[in-house]
Amino acid sequence: MDSSIWLVVVLAVVILVVVVVVTVYGAQKRRKDMRALAEQMGYQYVEQELDPAGLLTGFGLFGRGHSRRATNVLTTETGGNRVTFMDYRWESGYGKQRRIEVQSVLHLASEGFDLPSFALRPERLGQKIAGLMGQQDIDFEDHPDFSAAYVLQGSDEPRVRALFDRETRAFLAGRPGLSVEGQGGRLLYYRVRKTVSPDAV
Numbered sequence: 001m002d003s004s005i006w007l008v009v010v011l012a013v014v015i016l017v018v019v020v021v022v023t024v025y026g027a028q029k030r031r032k033d034m035r036a037l038a039e040q041m042g043y044q045y046v047e048q049e050l051d052p053a054g055l056l057t058g059f060g061l062f063g064r065g066h067s068r069r070a071t072n073v074l075t076t077e078t079g080g081n082r083v084t085f086m087d088y089r090w091e092s093g094y095g096k097q098r099r100i101e102v103q104s105v106l107h108l109a110s111e112g113f114d115l116p117s118f119a120l121r122p123e124r125l126g127q128k129i130a131g132l133m134g135q136q137d138i139d140f141e142d143h144p145d146f147s148a149a150y151v152l153q154g155s156d157e158p159r160v161r162a163l164f165d166r167e168t169r170a171f172l173a174g175r176p177g178l179s180v181e182g183q184g185g186r187l188l189y190y191r192v193r194k195t196v197s198p199d200a201v
Contacts, residue, residue: 030072030087030195031047031071031072033197034047034072034074035047037074038074041074041076042076043074043075043076044074044075044076045072045073045074045075046072046073046075047071047072048071049069049070049071050069050070050071050073051068051069051070052068052069052070052086052088053068055070055084055086055107056068056088056105056107056188058183058186059119059181059183059186059188060119060181061088061105061179061181061188061190064090064092064101065090065091065092065101066090066091066092067089067090067091068088068089068090069088069089069090070086070087070088070089070105071086071087071089072086072087073085073086074086080110080111080112081108081109081110081111081112082108082109082110083106083107083108084106084107084108084109085104085105085106085107086104086105086107087102087103087104087105087195088102088103088104088105088190089101089102101193102193102195103190103191103192103193103194103195104190104191104194104195104196105188105189105190106188106189106190107186107187107188107189108186108187108188108189109185109186109187110185110187111185112185113182113184113185113186113187114184114185115163115182115183115184115185115186115187116154116155116156116159116160116163116182116183117154117155117156117182117183117184118152118153118154118155118160118163118180118181118182118183119152119153119154119179119180119181120150120151120152120153120164120172120178120179120180120181121150121151121179121192122149122150122151122176122177122178122179122192123137123148123149123150123151137151137152137153138152138153138154138157138160138161138164139152140161140164140169142166143166143169143170143173145173146169146170146172146173149172149173149176150172150173152164163182177191177192177194178190178191179191179192
Protein backbone atom coordinates (compact mmCIF):
# COMPACT_ATOMS: atom_id res chain seq x y z
CA MET A 1 0.00 0.00 0.00
CA ASP A 2 1.24 3.48 -0.81
CA SER A 3 2.81 5.22 2.20
CA SER A 4 0.55 8.24 1.81
CA ILE A 5 -2.51 6.01 2.08
CA TRP A 6 -1.06 4.41 5.21
CA LEU A 7 -0.57 7.86 6.69
CA VAL A 8 -4.17 8.78 6.02
CA VAL A 9 -5.37 5.52 7.62
CA VAL A 10 -3.19 5.99 10.70
CA LEU A 11 -4.29 9.59 11.12
CA ALA A 12 -7.94 8.57 10.79
CA VAL A 13 -7.50 5.92 13.49
CA VAL A 14 -5.69 8.34 15.79
CA ILE A 15 -8.42 10.96 15.38
CA LEU A 16 -11.11 8.37 16.09
CA VAL A 17 -9.33 7.21 19.26
CA VAL A 18 -8.91 10.79 20.47
CA VAL A 19 -12.59 11.57 19.86
CA VAL A 20 -13.66 8.45 21.78
CA VAL A 21 -11.33 9.18 24.70
CA VAL A 22 -12.42 12.83 24.93
CA THR A 23 -16.10 11.84 24.72
CA VAL A 24 -15.79 9.17 27.43
CA TYR A 25 -13.72 11.41 29.68
CA GLY A 26 -16.16 14.27 29.20
CA ALA A 27 -19.13 12.06 30.07
CA GLN A 28 -17.41 10.70 33.18
CA LYS A 29 -16.43 14.17 34.36
CA ARG A 30 -19.96 15.46 33.81
CA ARG A 31 -21.42 12.61 35.85
CA LYS A 32 -18.95 13.32 38.65
CA ASP A 33 -19.70 17.05 38.61
CA MET A 34 -23.46 16.53 38.52
CA ARG A 35 -23.28 14.08 41.42
CA ALA A 36 -21.25 16.60 43.43
CA LEU A 37 -23.77 19.33 42.62
CA ALA A 38 -26.66 17.14 43.79
CA GLU A 39 -24.90 16.46 47.10
CA GLN A 40 -24.12 20.15 47.56
CA MET A 41 -27.68 21.31 46.80
CA GLY A 42 -29.47 18.43 48.50
CA TYR A 43 -31.06 17.17 45.25
CA GLN A 44 -31.84 13.60 44.36
CA TYR A 45 -29.50 12.30 41.66
CA VAL A 46 -29.95 9.46 39.17
CA GLU A 47 -27.02 8.74 36.87
CA GLN A 48 -28.26 5.87 34.71
CA GLU A 49 -30.45 6.19 31.66
CA LEU A 50 -34.16 6.57 32.31
CA ASP A 51 -37.22 6.59 30.10
CA PRO A 52 -38.30 10.28 30.13
CA ALA A 53 -41.83 9.54 28.90
CA GLY A 54 -43.40 10.29 32.28
CA LEU A 55 -41.98 13.82 32.27
CA LEU A 56 -41.96 14.74 28.60
CA THR A 57 -45.00 13.06 27.03
CA GLY A 58 -47.18 15.69 25.40
CA PHE A 59 -44.35 18.13 24.73
CA GLY A 60 -43.09 18.77 21.21
CA LEU A 61 -39.52 17.98 22.28
CA PHE A 62 -40.51 14.40 23.12
CA GLY A 63 -41.83 13.89 19.59
CA ARG A 64 -38.40 14.23 18.05
CA GLY A 65 -36.38 11.22 16.93
CA HIS A 66 -36.28 7.87 18.68
CA SER A 67 -34.34 5.98 21.40
CA ARG A 68 -35.08 8.76 23.88
CA ARG A 69 -33.25 8.66 27.21
CA ALA A 70 -32.54 10.91 30.19
CA THR A 71 -29.32 10.84 32.21
CA ASN A 72 -27.79 12.88 35.05
CA VAL A 73 -31.24 13.55 36.46
CA LEU A 74 -31.41 16.03 39.35
CA THR A 75 -34.69 16.39 41.24
CA THR A 76 -35.94 18.45 44.16
CA GLU A 77 -39.47 18.89 45.46
CA THR A 78 -41.00 21.28 47.96
CA GLY A 79 -44.43 22.73 48.66
CA GLY A 80 -46.13 21.07 45.70
CA ASN A 81 -43.41 22.21 43.28
CA ARG A 82 -41.11 19.72 41.59
CA VAL A 83 -37.98 20.73 39.66
CA THR A 84 -36.18 18.25 37.43
CA PHE A 85 -32.99 18.92 35.50
CA MET A 86 -31.70 16.32 33.05
CA ASP A 87 -29.50 15.61 30.07
CA TYR A 88 -32.01 14.51 27.43
CA ARG A 89 -30.80 12.42 24.51
CA TRP A 90 -32.50 11.17 21.39
CA GLU A 91 -31.41 9.75 18.07
CA SER A 92 -32.37 10.66 14.53
CA GLY A 93 -31.81 8.48 11.50
CA TYR A 94 -30.44 4.95 11.35
CA GLY A 95 -27.25 3.23 10.27
CA LYS A 96 -24.76 5.58 8.66
CA GLN A 97 -27.30 8.39 8.94
CA ARG A 98 -27.68 7.89 12.72
CA ARG A 99 -27.18 11.05 14.73
CA ILE A 100 -27.26 11.53 18.51
CA GLU A 101 -28.64 14.77 19.94
CA VAL A 102 -28.06 15.77 23.57
CA GLN A 103 -29.27 18.80 25.45
CA SER A 104 -30.04 19.95 28.97
CA VAL A 105 -33.71 20.23 29.90
CA LEU A 106 -35.36 21.88 32.89
CA HIS A 107 -38.81 20.55 33.77
CA LEU A 108 -41.00 22.40 36.30
CA ALA A 109 -44.20 20.95 37.71
CA SER A 110 -46.35 22.96 40.08
CA GLU A 111 -49.82 22.68 41.56
CA GLY A 112 -50.01 26.45 41.15
CA PHE A 113 -49.57 26.38 37.37
CA ASP A 114 -52.57 26.64 35.06
CA LEU A 115 -50.85 27.16 31.74
CA PRO A 116 -52.37 27.18 28.28
CA SER A 117 -50.76 24.72 25.90
CA PHE A 118 -48.00 26.58 24.05
CA ALA A 119 -44.62 26.15 22.40
CA LEU A 120 -42.00 28.86 21.97
CA ARG A 121 -38.91 28.22 19.87
CA PRO A 122 -36.30 30.25 17.99
CA GLU A 123 -37.43 31.52 14.60
CA ARG A 124 -35.04 30.27 11.94
CA LEU A 125 -35.30 30.05 8.18
CA GLY A 126 -37.42 26.89 8.27
CA GLN A 127 -39.91 28.51 10.64
CA LYS A 128 -40.06 31.67 8.53
CA ILE A 129 -40.91 29.60 5.45
CA ALA A 130 -43.50 27.60 7.40
CA GLY A 131 -45.05 30.88 8.54
CA LEU A 132 -45.36 32.04 4.96
CA MET A 133 -47.11 28.74 4.21
CA GLY A 134 -49.71 29.41 6.88
CA GLN A 135 -48.24 27.80 10.00
CA GLN A 136 -49.35 29.53 13.18
CA ASP A 137 -47.01 32.14 14.63
CA ILE A 138 -48.43 34.46 17.29
CA ASP A 139 -46.79 37.84 16.70
CA PHE A 140 -46.92 41.04 18.75
CA GLU A 141 -47.01 44.25 16.70
CA ASP A 142 -45.77 46.26 19.68
CA HIS A 143 -42.73 44.01 20.14
CA PRO A 144 -41.12 43.29 16.76
CA ASP A 145 -37.82 42.16 18.33
CA PHE A 146 -39.56 39.33 20.16
CA SER A 147 -41.64 38.34 17.13
CA ALA A 148 -38.55 38.28 14.91
CA ALA A 149 -36.63 36.12 17.38
CA TYR A 150 -39.28 33.53 18.20
CA VAL A 151 -42.11 31.42 16.85
CA LEU A 152 -44.95 31.20 19.38
CA GLN A 153 -47.79 28.74 18.96
CA GLY A 154 -50.72 27.74 21.13
CA SER A 155 -54.20 26.27 20.92
CA ASP A 156 -55.78 29.10 22.97
CA GLU A 157 -54.29 32.24 21.45
CA PRO A 158 -55.91 34.79 23.82
CA ARG A 159 -54.58 32.95 26.89
CA VAL A 160 -51.13 32.56 25.30
CA ARG A 161 -51.02 36.27 24.50
CA ALA A 162 -52.00 37.09 28.09
CA LEU A 163 -49.27 34.80 29.41
CA PHE A 164 -46.59 36.47 27.28
CA ASP A 165 -46.96 39.97 28.66
CA ARG A 166 -44.54 42.74 27.75
CA GLU A 167 -42.13 41.99 30.61
CA THR A 168 -41.93 38.31 29.64
CA ARG A 169 -41.41 39.17 25.99
CA ALA A 170 -38.62 41.61 26.85
CA PHE A 171 -36.90 38.96 28.96
CA LEU A 172 -37.03 36.39 26.15
CA ALA A 173 -36.09 38.86 23.40
CA GLY A 174 -32.90 39.59 25.31
CA ARG A 175 -32.05 35.88 25.46
CA PRO A 176 -32.39 34.53 21.92
CA GLY A 177 -32.24 30.80 21.28
CA LEU A 178 -34.45 29.59 24.12
CA SER A 179 -37.20 27.02 23.77
CA VAL A 180 -40.09 26.95 26.25
CA GLU A 181 -43.12 24.66 26.28
CA GLY A 182 -46.02 24.64 28.70
CA GLN A 183 -49.28 22.86 29.39
CA GLY A 184 -51.40 22.70 32.51
CA GLY A 185 -49.16 22.29 35.53
CA ARG A 186 -45.93 21.69 33.59
CA LEU A 187 -43.27 23.89 32.03
CA LEU A 188 -40.27 22.86 29.93
CA TYR A 189 -37.19 25.01 29.29
CA TYR A 190 -34.18 24.20 27.09
CA ARG A 191 -31.82 25.24 24.32
CA VAL A 192 -31.78 22.91 21.33
CA ARG A 193 -28.58 20.80 21.25
CA LYS A 194 -27.04 22.69 24.15
CA THR A 195 -25.92 21.22 27.47
CA VAL A 196 -25.57 23.36 30.57
CA SER A 197 -22.46 23.10 32.74
CA PRO A 198 -23.06 22.06 36.38
CA ASP A 199 -21.79 25.48 37.49
CA ALA A 200 -24.70 27.11 35.65
CA VAL A 201 -27.46 24.89 37.06
